[in-house]
Amino acid sequence: MQIVIIGSGNVAYHMAKAFVQNNIALAQIFGRNAQELNKISEELNIPNSTKILVDADLYIICVSDNSVEDVSKLITNKNVLVAHTSGSLPKEILAGEYRKASLYPLQTFSKSKELDYLTIPFFIETENESDKKILFEIASKISKNVMESTYEKRKYIHLTAVFACNFVNHLFSRAKEISDSQEIPFDYFLPLIDETVQKIHEIEPKSAQTGPAVRNDKRILELHEQLLKDESLEIYKTMNHSIQKMYEL
Amino acid sequence: MQIVIIGSGNVAYHMAKAFVQNNIALAQIFGRNAQELNKISEELNIPNSTKILVDADLYIICVSDNSVEDVSKLITNKNVLVAHTSGSLPKEILAGEYRKASLYPLQTFSKSKELDYLTIPFFIETENESDKKILFEIASKISKNVMESTYEKRKYIHLTAVFACNFVNHLFSRAKEISDSQEIPFDYFLPLIDETVQKIHEIEPKSAQTGPAVRNDKRILELHEQLLKDESLEIYKTMNHSIQKMYEL
Known part of the structure; x- marks a missing residue:
């Protein structure tokens, strides 16, 4: 062949x-x-x-x-x-x-x-x-x-991949932008990132959620918004809104 | 002690x-x-x-x-x-x-x-x-x-961690919601997710970006928007906008 x-x-x-x-x-x-x-x-x-x-x-x-x-x-x-x-x-x-x-x-x-x-x-x-x-x-x-x-299913496979890969990588880019701005080496975050992913091999992502949004910690959410601007601020608001909707907070 | x-x-x-x-x-x-x-x-x-x-x-x-x-x-x-x-x-x-x-x-x-x-x-x-x-x-x-x-620096470390961990995990939750809706096992995406993270141990996340937004593939971006609704659609639009801003598309 x-x-x-x-x-x-x-x-x-x-x-x-x-x-x-x-x-x-x-x-x-x-x-x-x-x-x-x-x-x-x-x-x-x-x-x-x-x-x-x-x-x-x-x-x-x-x-x-x-x-x-x-x-x-x-x-x-x-x-x-x-x-x-x-x-x-x-x-x-x-x-x-x-x-x-x-x-x-x-x-x-x-x-x-x-x-x-x-x-x-x-x-x-x-x-x-x-x-x-x-x-x-x-x-x-x-x-x-x-x-x-089928094509129908493949479309959804690709869409899921965009969330689980392309968007995840972009979050890493925006995260690095924040740490770079304070001269914090991005390497510090690699054990955290590795663990975030290892976790979902064992736990449903919905059960593994941590952070200020799922705790509904308004003080920190407000503090963080003051530290952000432009696209990173938009991402911050959109993600927190989505987290709070998912957990009905 | x-x-x-x-x-x-x-x-x-x-x-x-x-x-x-x-x-x-x-x-x-x-x-x-x-x-x-x-x-x-x-x-x-x-x-x-x-x-x-x-x-x-x-x-x-x-x-x-x-x-x-x-x-x-x-x-x-x-x-x-x-x-x-x-x-x-x-x-x-x-x-x-x-x-x-x-x-x-x-x-x-x-x-x-x-x-x-x-x-x-x-x-x-x-x-x-x-x-x-x-x-x-x-x-x-x-x-x-x-x-x-210092406290000043620690605030930014925590904020970076929210993007690199909490939001990443929430993307996994929303991704799984999409694949679940089509009865596609989420396990299929684990090698992709593992690779997404392994990559940034070797490559800057900004250089590792792939997907329809960074390719400015309008046909797929529109197709995907039709498949999404509510918070997932909001995330889709916000992330793509941020990707396109970062790469000046």
């Missing part, structure tokens, strides 16, 4: 690396950014091109959601399987006469950060049973968590 | 446990809640009382911020050291004629969750050098991260 990965960003890099590490040969990595493609090609020893897409049996599109449709038009072969890796696009966004699929890895990818691919949940959606079998077999060589998911 | 812990909640329990584990004898654990006190006493083998506070050299007040002042009035001895464990109260809130101090452990405490006390940063503020030495020596038996901190 000939497999091509399209893209040169974080997802493309890690998908390619996961394939190579598990001895699944890649026929090509294809994309626009020659510099990034060359880096990936050299590290993983995969042929690359910015111009000519080779013939293959399976194309995996790993580009930003905005570009998936345009990129999907580059594949003109009919008897092939094409999967995108987006959490929020239907497989029908793929604009060609080939068989369409979605292969969604639920993880946050940065090129500079190594990953344990085995634990990454992969969600698969295909047009028919034989394509499902193909994608399951391939994904199962990378991960021990391969599942089916 | 005779030490008494006042309180029977999460902080009192873990402070008492940290002392006992490091062979620092406790003269008493004192509080209002007889049932909780008895549980702690039995587990850690410390005398307890709800009525008579024994004479001691050091009293550590581990009660909620709202109660610190009232509780501090129970200590009528003059030649003693009294420390509270709050992140957001000045040591002067302690209402007695004794020497006043703050001993702030930067961690989130739940009784049901074991902790590695060695990594918890402790922040100390005292009236004089000899009290500082006393608290440093004691805290250093528990943790390898003992530091001084």
